Amino acid sequence: MGRVYVAGVGLTKVAEHWERSLENLMAEAAVAAVRDAGVSGVDAIYVGNMVGEVLQEQAHLGAIISEAIGMNGVPAFRVEASEASGAAALYSASMEIAAGRADAVLVVGGEKLSDGLAEEVESALMMGGRNDQVAAAGASFLSLNALLYRLYIRHHDSSEEEVAMFPVLSHEHAAGVPHAQYPFKITLDKVMASPYVAKPLRRFETAGIGDGAAALLLVGERLAGKLDSPKTELHIAASTDYLSPFDREDPLFFSALARAANEALRYAGIERGEIGIIELHDATSIMAALSLESSGFSGKGQAGKMAHAGEFNLNGTYPVNTFGGLKARGHPIGATAIYQVAELHLQLTNRAGKNQVDGRKAGMAQSLGGVAATAVVTVLKQA
Amino acid sequence: MRVPRYWRNLPFIYRLSGWRCVECGAFHPVKPIVCSRCRSSEFQEAELPKTGRLIAYTVLKSPPKGYEEQAPYIVGLVELDDGTRLISQIVDVSEDELKEDMRVEAVFRRLRSNDERDVIEYGYKFRPVID
Ligand SMILES: [Zn+2]
Numbered sequence: 001m002g003r004v005y006v007a008g009v010g011l012t013k014v015a016e017h018w019e020r021s022l023e024n025l026m027a028e029a030a031v032a033a034v035r036d037a038g039v040s041g042v043d044a045i046y047v048g049n050m051v052g053e054v055l056q057e058q059a060h061l062g063a064i065i066s067e068a069i070g071m072n073g074v075p076a077f078r079v080e081a082s083e084a085s086g087a088a089a090l091y092s093a094s095m096e097i098a099a100g101r102a103d104a105v106l107v108v109g110g111e112k113l114s115d116g117l118a119e120e121v122e123s124a125l126m127m128g129g130r131n132d133q134v135a136a137a138g139a140s141f142l143s144l145n146a147l148l149y150r151l152y153i154r155h156h157d158s159s160e161e162e163v164a165m166f167p168v169l170s171h172e173h174a175a176g177v178p179h180a181q182y183p184f185k186i187t188l189d190k191v192m193a194s195p196y197v198a199k200p201l202r203r204f205e206t207a208g209i210g211d212g213a214a215a216l217l218l219v220g221e222r223l224a225g226k227l228d229s230p231k232t233e234l235h236i237a238a239s240t241d242y243l244s245p246f247d248r249e250d251p252l253f254f255s256a257l258a259r260a261a262n263e264a265l266r267y268a269g270i271e272r273g274e275i276g277i278i279e280l281h282d283a284t285s286i287m288a289a290l291s292l293e294s295s296g297f298s299g300k301g302q303a304g305k306m307a308h309a310g311e312f313n314l315n316g317t318y319p320v321n322t323f324g325g326l327k328a329r330g331h332p333i334g335a336t337a338i339y340q341v342a343e344l345h346l347q348l349t350n351r352a353g354k355n356q357v358d359g360r361k362a363g364m365a366q367s368l369g370g371v372a373a374t375a376v377v378t379v380l381k382q383a
Numbered sequence: 384m385r386v387p388r389y390w391r392n393l394p395f396i397y398r399l400s401g402w403r404c405v406e407c408g409a410f411h412p413v414k415p416i417v418c419s420r421c422r423s424s425e426f427q428e429a430e431l432p433k434t435g436r437l438i439a440y441t442v443l444k445s446p447p448k449g450y451e452e453q454a455p456y457i458v459g460l461v462e463l464d465d466g467t468r469l470i471s472q473i474v475d476v477s478e479d480e481l482k483e484d485m486r487v488e489a490v491f492r493r494l495r496s497n498d499e500r501d502v503i504e505y506g507y508k509f510r511p512v513i514d
Contacts, residue, residue, distance in 0.1 A: 123447040132392050133412050135384075136494050136506050138443070138450040139470045143458040146441035147470075151460075154439075154483075198441040198458070242419070246460055246468045 001098040005224045005231040005383060008037025008217035009342035014181035014330030016114040017211045022049070022056050025213035026110035027068040029335075033106065033215035034069070037229050042217070043102035045076035046093040048086030048109035049334035051124040052078075055116040065108055080334075082128035082369030083283065084238075085109065086214070087337035087376030091236050093218055103223040109338035110213035121209055125333070128370035130243045142206060142284065144371050146198035148245060149286040152252055153200070155301070160200050162304025164191045166288035167204050167327045169307055173314060174324025176354060179339075181210045181330030205285035212332035214339045224383075230349035231383040234341075237263030238376040245371045254294035254372035261295040261364065264377040268362065272296055275379070276360025277347055278318050279340035281368040282325045291366055292320075295377070319357045322347060337367035337376065344380045389502050396506030399489060403429035410467045433489040434512065435463035442478050449495035461487055461509050475510040486512040 010032025012025050026047070034042070047061045058064070062076030081088035086109030093105040113121050122140050129141070152158060168188050174180040186204060194204035224231055241256035242248050248255065265272060278297060282288035289303035297318050298306050306312065312320035323329045323343045326336060344363040346352045365378040394400040395412040402414045406423035410431060417424050438460045446454035457473040473481065474492060487509040494504040 119446060119448045119451055122445060123449075126447055132388070133395065134470055135447070136392075136396050136504065137458060137470045137472050137508075138446060138453065138456060138495065139458045140443060140445070140447050142445065143441050143443045144470070146443075147439045147458070147460050150439040150441065150483075195444070196442070197445050198443045201441070244470070246470065 002100050002220050004094045004097045004234045005219050006216055006234050006341065006345045006380065007219045007224065007227050007229050007231050008033040008035070008039070009345050010036060010215040011179045011339060011342055012213050013179045014210045014212035014332055017112070018114060022052060022058070022110055022112040023064055023068050025112065025211060026065055026108045029110070029213040029215040030065060030069050030106055030108045033217045037217035037219070038227055039104050039217060039219070039223070042071065042074060042104045042106045044093070044096055045071065045074055045106045045108065046089040047076065047078040048089035048107070048338065049078055049111060050080060050082060050085045051111065051127070051333065054124045055120065056112060081374045081376070083333050084337060084367040084369035084374045084376050085334040087367035087378065088374070090216065090337060090341060090378065091238055091376055094234055094236050097218050097220045100220065103220050105218045106215060107218065107338060108213065108215045109335035111332040111334040112211040113209045113332065114211050118209070128373070134244065141371070142201060143198045144245065145284040145286055146201040148251060148290065148371070149200050152286060152289065155252060158301055158304060161188065161192065162308065163285045163289050164188060164202065164205055165304055165307040166282055166285040167191050169312055170282060170321045170325040170327040173322050173355060174328030177323045177329060180324045180328055181208065182324070182328045201284060201286070207283050207326040207331035210330040210332050212330055212335050212339070214335045214342050216338055216342060230351070232345050232348045233381040233383050235264050235268040235379045236376065237267060238374065239263070241373050243370060243373045252290060254290055254368070254375065256375035257291060257294045257366060257368065257372055257377070258296070260375040260377040261366070264364070264379045268379040268381055270362055270379070270381070274362055275318065275364045277322055277344060277357055277363035278320045279344060279363070279365040280320055280325055281366050282321060282327050283331060287368065291368070295366060314355065314357055322352065322355050322357055337365065340365035340367065341378050341380065348380055348382050384501055384504060386502050389504060396494070397491070399431040399433065399507055401429060401431070402426040431467055432464040435461050435487060437473065437481070437483060437485050437487050438462050439483060440473055440481055452496070457481070459509060472508040473510065474508045480511070488512050
């Protein structure tokens with residue numbers, strides 16, 4: 001298999017972009033990534049999007065994006081894997097480079113949640129669970145997270161104050177980030193004072209509703225040497241699990257994430273301890289804790305304690321969500337994984353501005369679909 | 384939910400009736416092609432027990448479409464007497480009367496109302512067992 005490099009990134013600000021369309025946001029990010037890489041064309045386009053068919057009543061986003069960026073003729077497809085759709089598109093794109101079929105592939109993730117009412121968005125995001133049975137209970141994604149949160153606190157004798165540290169951490173890092181939806185700090189007291197959405201899960205422990213698009217330009221070895229743009233080396237792995245966490249042997253262990261993380265490290269040829277930055281799928285505070293524990297960066301029941309001890313700060317052992325993560329940078333579903341990898345790329349190519357974490361040679365981005373029924377893990381290394 | 388899809392799921396959501404894997408004993412709400420746990424393809428019709436215990440619960444305040452009138456409502460993780468775990472609404476009880484580990488039983492209730500093209504859905508929910 002040939003090596004795969006990230007050679008360009010493009011991001012829109014995450015916000016409620018009332019005046020702009022999904023297509024328009026994705027085209028902006030795509031064109032920015034192509035320009036950042038300095039390529040004149042691409043061999044294929046992969047689009048990550050989850051709920052466009054529901055909220056925009058629009059399928060066929062592959063051909064729509066190729067047209068929107070003036071690249072008619074290029075093969076283009078949308079890839080879907082619930083909230084991990086962007087990562088699934090990245091996975092597919094990187095395989096085409098690794099197989100030697102393409103020299104340059106564009107990956108675009110985009111989502112526009114503000115076109116829907118709050119209850120429509122809740123329903124659309126429930127499509128990541130098995131809808132025939134779980135939906136009958138009205139059990140939304142957040143309610144399943146709340147049940148995991150209860151089990152976690154009871155099993156580990158942990159506390160809400162421990163778990164609720166993750167949104168504080170994400171907001172700390174988002175402060176002043178131009179593309180973040182919520183670029184300001186919040187205190188633990190403020191998180192704890194926010195109303196319950198599904199007890200013990202509070203409003204400020206969940207990612208908000210936003211629109212955004214992000215793009216990556218991937219190249220293979222043949223083209224990498226000819227481009228002046230800064231590059232990182234990409235390794236990616238994925239796994240699946242039972243749709244419902246309560247059908248798994250241990251609901252508090254995301255085994256798909258564990259498998260994907262181990263595989264991605266193996267492909268990259270590095271140890272876990274060499275990972276210098278982690279972008280987590282913190283759709284909720286409890287998912288952040290379970291993700292760190294399942295991927296081996298924290299002991300079971302220890303993630304919240306490590307967060308309080310500063311281990312995940314920008315100057316900590318494993319800096320986490322260095323631009324704010326899902327909670328504060330924002331979570332435009334199908335775009336989220338592309339933001340994560342783009343942010344790692346900015347870090348590893350020393351373009352992270354005031355959030356620059358120095359001296360780190362590799363980073364990991366974790367993307368989860370549903371309650372970790374799909375896990376896609378990307379490791380970026382300095383080229 | 385549209386009529387054909389609702390109809391396909393009726394045995395399970397009305398009676399907790401489904402299929403048990405002959406090989407490993409796993410319960411499946413709808414007859415699968417192969418068992419997700421052991422890949423066997425032999426199944427027997429089976430009805431789940433109607434009682435169990437409440438493992439964990441939450442009160443959901445931001446409902447999905449079709450559940451707006453019921454919100455806030457209680458979503459529980461129930462372990463039935465045969466060990467099968469279900470997600471269900473917990474009814475006929477207020478939040479402060481709930482206790483983890485309490486006995487619960489299935490009841491037949493209205494699930495959700497949808498737009499005019501869809502059916503009004505009925506099915507199981509759980510409530511505390513009154514001694
Ligand atoms: Zn079986």
